[in-house]
Amino acid sequence: MTDPRLFAPATLRNREPILDILRKILPATGLVLEIASGSGEHVSHFAAALPTLTFQPSDPDQDALISTAAWIRESGLANIRPPVQLDAAAAEWPVRSADAIICINMIHISPLAATRGLMTQAGKLLPEGAPLYLYGPYRRPGRALEPSNLAFDESLRARNAEWGLRELEDVVALAKQAGFGEPDVTEMPANNLSLVFRRGLRG
Numbered sequence: 001m002t003d004p005r006l007f008a009p010a011t012l013r014n015r016e017p018i019l020d021i022l023r024k025i026l027p028a029t030g031l032v033l034e035i036a037s038g039s040g041e042h043v044s045h046f047a048a049a050l051p052t053l054t055f056q057p058s059d060p061d062q063d064a065l066i067s068t069a070a071w072i073r074e075s076g077l078a079n080i081r082p083p084v085q086l087d088a089a090a091a092e093w094p095v096r097s098a099d100a101i102i103c104i105n106m107i108h109i110s111p112l113a114a115t116r117g118l119m120t121q122a123g124k125l126l127p128e129g130a131p132l133y134l135y136g137p138y139r140r141p142g143r144a145l146e147p148s149n150l151a152f153d154e155s156l157r158a159r160n161a162e163w164g165l166r167e168l169e170d171v172v173a174l175a176k177q178a179g180f181g182e183p184d185v186t187e188m189p190a191n192n193l194s195l196v197f198r199r200g201l202r203g
Contacts, residue, residue: 003070004066004069005039005040005067005069005070005071005074006039006040006041006063006064006067007039007041008038008039008041010066010105010190011039011041011042011045012189013128013189013202014104014111014135014188014189014190014192015027015041015042015045015046017188017189018042018046018104018188018194019045019046019049020134021133021186021194021196022046022050022102022133023049025100025131025133025196026050026053026100026128026131027053027099027100028052028053029052029053029099030042030053030054030098030099030100031053031054031055031056031097031098031099031100032046032050032053032054032055032056032098032099032100032101032102032166033056033058033098033100033101033102033125034055034057034058034096034101034102034103034104035058035086035088035101035102035103035106035118036058036059036060036088036103036104036105036110036157037057037058037059037064037068037083038059038064038067038068038104038105039064039067039068040057040064040067040069040071040083041071042071042079042104043055043057043068043071043072044071044074044075044080046102047075047077047079047080048075048077051077053079054079054080054081054086055079055080055081055188056080056081056095056096056098057072057080057081057083057084058083058084058085058086058094059083059085059086060085060086060087060088062085064083064142065084065085067081067084069083069103078197087114087117088103088106088110088114088115088117088118088121089110089111089113089114089116089117090117091117093121093125093166095125096125097125097128098125098126098130099126099127100130100131100132100133101118101122101125101126101130101131101133102103102127102132102133102134102135103118103132103133103134104134104135104136105135105136106118106136106166107134107136107166107171108137108153108156108163108165108166109156109160109163110162110163111162111163112162112166114138114176115166115171115174118149119132119175119177119178119180120176120178122178122180122197122199123178123179123180123199126199127199128199128200129198129199130198130199131196131197131198131199132175132180132194132196132197132198132199133194133195133196134171134183134194134197135188135192135193135194135195136192136193137146137149137152137153137165137191137192137193138165138166138167138168138171138193139153139166139167139168140167140168141167141168141169145165146191148190148191149165149191152165153165159187166194168195171195175197179198179199180197180198180199180200181198181200183195183196183197184196
């Protein structure tokens with residue numbers, strides 16, 4: 001029988017550094033919505049390490065949903081809900097509330113509309129003070145892209161003209177429009193960043 005699980009090599013390299021951040025920012029209990037779960041390896045790892053939280057994986061791609069479901073079955077964990085099909089750019093999401101949202105390596109491999117949708121919907125779903133966590137590579141003002149990120153950006157744009165590393169300032173501006181404050185930024189391995197936004201006061 002064919003194993004439906006997908007494997008992302010980067011996950012093994014980044015899941016522990018990401019988990020170190022999540023331990024500090026996620027609430028003790030509640031629902032964590034993961035946008036663009038991909039293979040499902042991250043959510044399985046995080047759910048095992050954070051058993052008092054419930055995780056809701058999601059992805060727009062059917063193969064990713066099948067892989068995530070397989071990883072959940074393999075884990076045997078009860079604190080991961082079945083994955084749901086969710087396009088970040090959609091006007092309506094199938095999840096109506098969450099206590100935290102995490103999104104790893106999506107923004108640079110999706111149209112900008114997905115980032116706009118992520119910010120807009122996160123601003124609606126999250127309660128005041130709740131975290132929105134983003135991980136991935138970005139362009140930053142006054143800094144040339146590292147050679148590895150420059151090559152990565154060029155390969156992404158060659159695959160799809162709507163993809164590519166985003167300007168950090170643009171992502172922050174979209175977050176502010178949705179009611180989030182300035183992010184806490186942490187340098188991560190392989191020239192990536194962790195961004196932690198908090199939902200501000202509701203007007």
